[in-house]
Amino acid sequence: MGYTRADWSILRGALGMFVICVLLSTIMLGGTHYFAEGMASEFRSHHGRFRDASRKYLAVDEEERTIAEHYPAFVELYRRGVIGDEHRLAWVEALRAAAVELQLPALNFEIEPQRVYAPDFPLNTGAFDVRVSRMALGLGLLHEGDLERLLARLGARAEGLYSVRDCAMRRATRGSQPGSKLSAECVLEWYTLELRGSRIRL
């Protein structure tokens, strides 16, 4: 059935009323939905705060125990440069001192910029980032035991936590450092923990 202008004059009022009803309904539904969403969001926010606060309150005793039990070790790790800023100067000084004590014919080093460590094993780091600085060592050794003693002195004196990633040793050749019987090239990784997005300061 086609509609003429006269037909539209009959339907116009009803159509207008229908459109008004739909508009009113849409506004009403939209408004209440917006209001309800706002209330739901407010509820979620306050409920989350409440849960967080109650959990924290209930955990105060546990926190007290945790602090008493673990904080001294945390402070010690911070002092040793394992947590917080890395102590590069201390590493270098420890290296120099060890080289002098062991009378190593040669020792050179190169430290790469620190970066976030991506371990190849599962490690839950929680709120922390593990950061790593790779140190390449070039050594002239008198005998095999020098490497062991050097690493032992580093472990004892240097402020930080390191792990040897790669090492290559070969007999000295004519091109090696004078006085060296062996040459070695090792890569050490120095690890430090830092609060993600923040800095730990004691």
Add this chain to the structure above:
Amino acid sequence: MLLVAADRATLYLARGGRVADALQFPAGDEGLTSFARYLAAAPATPITLLVDVVEEEYRQDTMPHVFGADRRAVLGRKFARLFRGTPYWLALAQGREHGNGRRRDDRVLLAALTRPEVVTPWVTELIMQRVPIVGIHSLPVLSRELLKQLGAKGQNVLLISVQQASGLRQTFFRDGHLKISRLAAMPRPGTVPYASYVTSELDKLRRYLNSLALSSREGPLEVYLLSHGDMLAELEQECRDTDTEHYKLVDIAQLARKLKIAADASTPYSDMLFAQLLLDAPPREQYAQAFETRYYRLHQTRLGLLGAGIVVLLLSTAYSTLEFVEALGLKQQALDAAQKANFYTERFELARRGLPPTPVAPEDIKQAGDVVAALQARRSDPLRWLTAVGVQLTQAPNIRLDDVQWTVSVDPNWIPGATTPPESAPLTRDPRYTQYEIGVLHGIVTPFEGDYRAAIARVDALAAALRAGKHAVDVDVIEYPLDLKPSSSVSGVARETVAGQSAKFALKLVLGVPNGLHKS
């Protein structure tokens, strides 16, 4: 409802679906003018037309049992042939013929208004005034509904009524199906004996029925006479039951009460009864053409739009109300939660004041220790691997070590010095070990005087000794003093010892690092 007769039209006004009042308009210009004036002043409410005129013809016919467009086409051809020149026709389905091996055609009663000009002026006026026409109905067709009210279920039923607008209407039904109807003029009351006139007209119709053999011989003719007051009393005196005829006299006033007609129906005329019946149960079959009911369809569309709008508004209001109430509940719960949160926060702060200040949250303090411990556990250096090799070399004085490459990895197939994962992985990871120390040593067998068999045996002996060591995952001789693989080419001096000739070899040792080995 507008009852259209030859000389007048009666407009019945309804209130609450019940007939309440009536207005009469004579046929002709004067009546139409009054009608138009009334329509212009009255609200454009839908009107149903009921036609009761002499010029309505009926034909019994059969047609193939078809539906839809085919049925309309067949009927169109029949009406064009039987009732040429009128747009007002209808067909009543009245069952099917008995088969007896033949096609079972539909039985139909074809009806038409043969003088449409009786109706068209009223219809035209209604259309001009844009009044919605619900339909144009036939009073004899509508009479079927009256049979139900009367409880008339006989095989042969004759319904006789007098309409003030049109006259004496006799409608014959066979097995409930309308077969024929006749309208006769009714003299003004008091001019002729009423009952005698009715019975004489009844005789005429009875003879006509007999001549057409329309009535069943198996049952009597049940004659329903509708009247009231003195005229009904007259008919009671006149009409006597016989074997072939049974009379049922019906008081119009009583029937009007049954139909809940609001207006006074103490009259011998049945106009109001039919008006109410049409309002209550309009027959599906009617005369109106599509363009004539256009405004009614628009009216329905308009009502549909208004109804839909109201329904949408009501539903959304209901839903919004529920959602609003729910939101208020959430608001209250949010306030409660905020109050509790503040309470616990204050308590927490009070309790916290007793704790020493820490740069990180207490739970993170332990986490930091755990992470450092995990790193400590994985800490590695080549000393353990070098010791394992050194111990065996003290047992093999003919082996001299020249070069060592060492690395640590969670993959036992890793190659020292490599920066990308190995392509092949012949070794599978052992759950006993968290990581592996992998080293490749290069050396020579010395002294060497050309005895490759002895040199190879010493290398194999070293490999076997390393393999027997604790946590040795894999020992692989990468290079022998003499490459014995059929795919390689080999050259040398076979009969004499040549100065500078050496027996080089390369060997790979993979040591597993048990979990917690480096924990400190």
